Amino acid sequence: MNRPVRVLVTGAAGQVGVDLVDTLEGRVPPGGRDGRPLDGSAVGAGEFEVLGLTHHDLDVSHRGDVERALAASRPDVVVHLAAYTKVDAAQRDVSRCFAVNADGVGHVVDAASAVGAHVIAVSTDYVFDGRKGAAYREDDLTNPQSVYGASKRAGEERCPPEVTLVRASWIMGVRGTSVVHTMARRAREGQEVRFVTDQRGTITASADLAAGLVALVRARPGGVWHVANDGDATWFDVAQHVGRVLGRGDDFARPILTSDLEPPPLAARPERSDLDTTTWRQHFAPLGPWRESVERLVTWGSDSR
Numbered sequence: 195m196n197r198p199v200r201v202l203v204t205g206a207a208g209q210v211g212v213d214l215v216d217t218l219e220g221r222v223p224p225g226g227r228d229g230r231p232l233d234g235s236a237v238g239a240g241e242f243e244v245l246g247l248t249h250h251d252l253d254v255s256h257r258g259d260v261e262r263a264l265a266a267s268r269p270d271v272v273v274h275l276a277a278y279t280k281v282d283a284a285q286r287d288v289s290r291c292f293a294v295n296a297d298g299v300g301h302v303v304d305a306a307s308a309v310g311a312h313v314i315a316v317s318t319d320y321v322f323d324g325r326k327g328a329a330y331r332e333d334d335l336t337n338p339q340s341v342y343g344a345s346k347r348a349g350e351e352r353c354p355p356e357v358t359l360v361r362a363s364w365i366m367g368v369r370g371t372s373v374v375h376t377m378a379r380r381a382r383e384g385q386e387v388r389f390v391t392d393q394r395g396t397i398t399a400s401a402d403l404a405a406g407l408v409a410l411v412r413a414r415p416g417g418v419w420h421v422a423n424d425g426d427a428t429w430f431d432v433a434q435h436v437g438r439v440l441g442r443g444d445d446f447a448r449p450i451l452t453s454d455l456e457p458p459p460l461a462a463r464p465e466r467s468d469l470d471t472t473t474w475r476q477h478f479a480p481l482g483p484w485r486e487s488v489e490r491l492v493t494w495g496s497d498s499r
């Protein structure tokens with residue numbers, strides 16, 4: 195029998211990290227469809243040996259620590275998820291954000307190269323300015339509008355072509371802290387919400403992304419890949435859908451514009467940064483319609499409550 199593929203996951207306690215570790219270990223993450231990787235083959239018993247490193251275990255902004263962690267574990271593949279993800283806070287925490295999102299990627303890429311490991315790194319739609327007026331393809335020009343977006347682009351620039359660079363957007367998972375949890379809580383409490391109609395993107399359910407990442411761990415294709423659920427939406431569309439799923443009427447969500455937000459957010463968001471996933475769908479199974487994934491996410495566990 196072949197030895198297991200050894201996979202080191204950074205940021206393993208984050209919302210994608212926990213779902214990825216579950217999927218690699220053959221479990222269906224909470225809110226996941228069926229846990230099957232998106233190349234169609236179920237995870238085999240003993241196929242992967244998973245080393246999930248949390249922020250507590252490894253700070254990727256420390257080059258020496260990253261080198262030691264990879265030299266000691268000698269993984270076949272590193273899935274690099276660790277990141278500074280607080281988009282508004284990053285505007286006032288520039289050096290820390292770049293130390294993690296730019297230097298951290300460089301440390302992982304260099305240390306992986308030294309032990310012959312393939313790297314899968316995850317980036318964001320916020321590297322785009324949102325002015326294209328159509329869905330973004332992998333080779334479109336980047337032009338970030340925020341410190342977070344600029345730091346993630348700087349991280350992308352540390353990736354040579356053999357690295358598999360995944361751009362996802364609007365990631366949300368059952369065990370994360372995304373805005374969808376706020377929408378669901380307000381819906382259950384009988385409150386109303388206001389969400390913007392002038393930010394359009396693609397949702398990426400973390401369990402669905404994890405199923406895609408496992409397919410990439412097997413294929414190790416290199417290059418840039420846009421990975422997201424099917425269909426685009428505004429935040430208002432998402433709120434309206436959450437309200438309907440949880441039995442609230444159409445008056446649950448009210449449409450507003452970004453300029454109505456009080457106080458205004460520190461970081462600018464792209465107006466339209468939905469990802470074109472054509473290339474992904476030519477090679478792998480789609481992540482599935484966003485409405486189904488959001489429904490699974492907000493109703494997960496409600497049977498047993």
Ligand SMILES: NC(=O)c1ccc[n+]([C@@H]2O[C@H](COP(=O)([O-])OP(=O)(O)OC[C@H]3O[C@@H](n4cnc5c(N)ncnc54)[C@H](OP(=O)(O)O)[C@@H]3O)[C@@H](O)[C@H]2O)c1
Pocket residue numbers: 204205206207208209210211248249250252253254255274275276277278279294298316317318319346362363364365366370
């Ligand atoms: N969330 C989104 O909407 C979104 C969209 C597109 C792309 N992405 C990208 O997708 C990837 C996964 O994101 P996610 O949603 O899973 O984010 P997340 O839930 O915030 O997880 C990121 C993890 O990285 C850890 N981390 C932060 N600084 C670190 C450091 N210096 N060293 C090691 N670990 C560190 C965090 O730990 P602490 O919490 O303890 O600091 C956290 O557990 C990231 O690359 C992110 O930029 C996210």
